[in-house]
Amino acid sequence: MAPKSILIVGCGIAGSTLASFLQLSNIPGSEKPKIIILERASKGKAHLRGQNIDIRGVGVTIIRKLGLEDRIRASTTGEQGALMVDERNHVWAQNEVEKEGRFQSPTSDIEILRGRLAELCWKNSQRISAEAEENGATPIDYIFGDYLDMIDQDGQKVRVRFAKSGEEREFDLVVGADGMQSLTRKMVWGEEGDKHRLKSLHMYAxxxxxPREEVDDKWRRWFHAPGRRGIMLRPDDQGLRSTVFMYVVNDKDSRFTQVATKENGGIEAQKALLEEYYKDAGWKCDRIIRGMQATDDFYYDAVSQVKMDSWTKGRVVLLGDAGYCASPLSGMGTSLAFAASYKLAGLLQGWIKSDEHADVTAALEKYNEQMRPIVKDAQKLAPGQVNMMAPETLWGIWFLRLFAWSLSHASIIFILFGKLFNLGPQAADYIPVDDFGFKDMSPWKI
Ligand SMILES: Cc1cc2nc3c(=O)[nH]c(=O)nc-3n(C[C@H](O)[C@H](O)[C@H](O)COP(=O)(O)OP(=O)(O)OC[C@H]3O[C@@H](n4cnc5c(N)ncnc54)[C@H](O)[C@@H]3O)c2cc1C
Incomplete structure (x- = not known):
């Protein structure tokens, strides 16, 4: 029996993790699938970008299974917690990281730069692949710097074309792990309907x-300016740079959506628009604007959630942000991507072992079914969360600071509220991790 062929589109967190678990599956090496990971960015470049993300609850269980926990813990930013500050940098509220694991605080126990995590997941998948190869499996093939411009399927196979090389190939399964703006989703589910699947939160970031300055410490500083503007200044993992999350909530100025596309000026236009909105904001904004104009790792996003009725169509399945982006506001994107990759790999095992023409529908249906409640919880935001994060007036900001101050003195209320309604990051503690019989990977020594 020929091994199944699987194309994974996107070498981000979800893509590398799925490939890793498929290689760790409890299947003889010669029957393990032939996996290709296709990444649009060039090797080691744009796919290794991005700032602070957190790994929580279920995500920690998964990185442990991948043998990645020590490496990841050695690469964290060490953020101590979050401070809400005013224009004089005076602290109004302080929320320290919860290290005992009793609840999920705004700063997670594991805060890491997205680029560093993507690199570790990708390199670890190579380590896992090399070990599987010793036991007869075909090693994972990575293709960088290309993307698909055609996906077609006939029930038995998925036929794709690589845009740059022009090569056409067939696969038994195609997995779209290509992020929130997924081309796989647009090509298979239709470009037209995509504006309904991508739910804008009207936040542009x-x-x-x-460059780090002496005054930047290991705390996240969160500053608000009237006109629904907010900035977080956070530590990096080397102590050399400070990272910035700079946002505006706006549902009137159409330029925020226009600049998201390359045709409308791309990065230059995105930076110019944020500068226009922040040039009079006070606090450390002059320095931050200068840094933004000079930086080479700028990433702009119309903060959104992806909502779909089904994440599978025939032999194409969506994974991670491509199918159910929860947005950075949820604090769940990465842990969700880890949990979903593990689950999909587990559910595919039966199909992988079965004969050449076996139908993958049953496995994909289970994936749809089992991911639905998990995604629903992960995408839940607190009522009015976006507006709370970005008050319109000075009075609103003052009220927010007082509210944050009272919460930081009575954090138990906040935690109970989150736990009761299974909101945002608290959801990471409730995602089940089934036993699929994967081999636990040996720890990647530091
Ligand atoms: C460059 C970048 C920076 C980010 N920065 C942040 C951040 O600062 N904070 C935050 O909270 N979240 C950030 N995210 C999102 C965060 O990584 C995800 O929410 C989460 O980790 C889930 O990961 P994922 O693997 O599903 O998607 P992603 O991490 O988005 O990975 C998708 C991968 O697919 C690749 N790709 C995209 N389109 C194609 C295509 N057509 N063909 C082939 N490959 C493709 C991308 O280059 C990327 O490697 C960023 C994502 C990216 C891609």
Whole structure:
């Protein structure tokens, strides 16, 4: 029996993790699938970008299974917690990281730069693949710097074309792990309907890093300016740079959506628009704007959630942000991507072992079914969360600071509220991790 062929589109957190678990599956090496990971960015470049993300609850269980926990813990930013500050940098509220694991605090126990995590997941998948190869499996093939411009399926196979090389190939399964703006989703589910699947939260954000200054410490500083503007300044993992999450909540100025596409000026236009909105904001904004203009790791996002009725169509399945982006506001994107990759790999095992023409529908249906409640919880935001994060007036900001101050003195209320309604990051503690019989990977020594 020929091994199944699987194309994974996207070498981010979800793509590398799925490939890793498929290689760790409890299947003889010669029957393990032939896996290709296709990444649009060039090797080691844009796919290793991005600022602070957190790993929580279920995500920690998964990185442990991948033998990655020590490496990841050695690469964290060490953020001590979050401070809400005013224009004089005076602290109004302080929320320290919860290290005992009793609940999920705004700062997680594991805060890491997205680029570093993507690199560790990708390199670890190579380590796992090399070990599987020793036991007869075909090693994972990584293709960088290309993408698909055609996906077609006939029930038995999925036929794709690689845009740059022009090569056409067939696969038994195609997995779209290509992030929130997934081309796989647009090509298979239709470009037209995509505006309904991508639910804008009307928040537009720049993520980038700037040179660190003496005053920047290991705390996240969160500043608000009237006109629904907010900035977080956070530590990086080397102590050399500070990272920035700079956002505006706006449902009137159409330029925020226009600049998201390359045709409308791309990064230059995105930076210019954020500068226009922040040039009079006070606090450390002059320095942050100068740093933004000079930085080479700027990433702009119209903060959104992806909502779909089904994440599978025939032999194409969506994974991670591509199918159910929860947005950075949820604090769940990465842990969700880890949990979903593990689950999909587990559910595919039966199909992988079965004969050449076996139908994958049953496995994919289970994936749809089992991921639905998990995604629903992960995408839940607190009522009015976006507006709370970005008050319109000075009075609103003052009220927010007082509210944050009272919460930081009575954090138990906040935690109970989150736990009761299974909101946002608290959901990471409730995602089940089934036993699929995967081999536990040996720890990747530091
Ligand atoms: C460059 C970048 C920076 C980010 N920065 C942040 C951040 O600062 N804070 C935050 O909270 N979240 C950030 N995210 C999102 C965060 O990584 C995800 O929410 C989460 O980790 C889930 O991961 P994922 O693997 O599903 O998607 P992603 O991490 O988005 O990975 C998708 C991968 O697919 C690749 N890709 C995209 N389109 C194609 C295509 N057509 N063909 C082939 N490959 C493709 C991308 O280059 C990327 O490697 C960023 C994502 C990216 C891609």
């Amino acid at each position: 720049g993520f980038f890093s700037i």
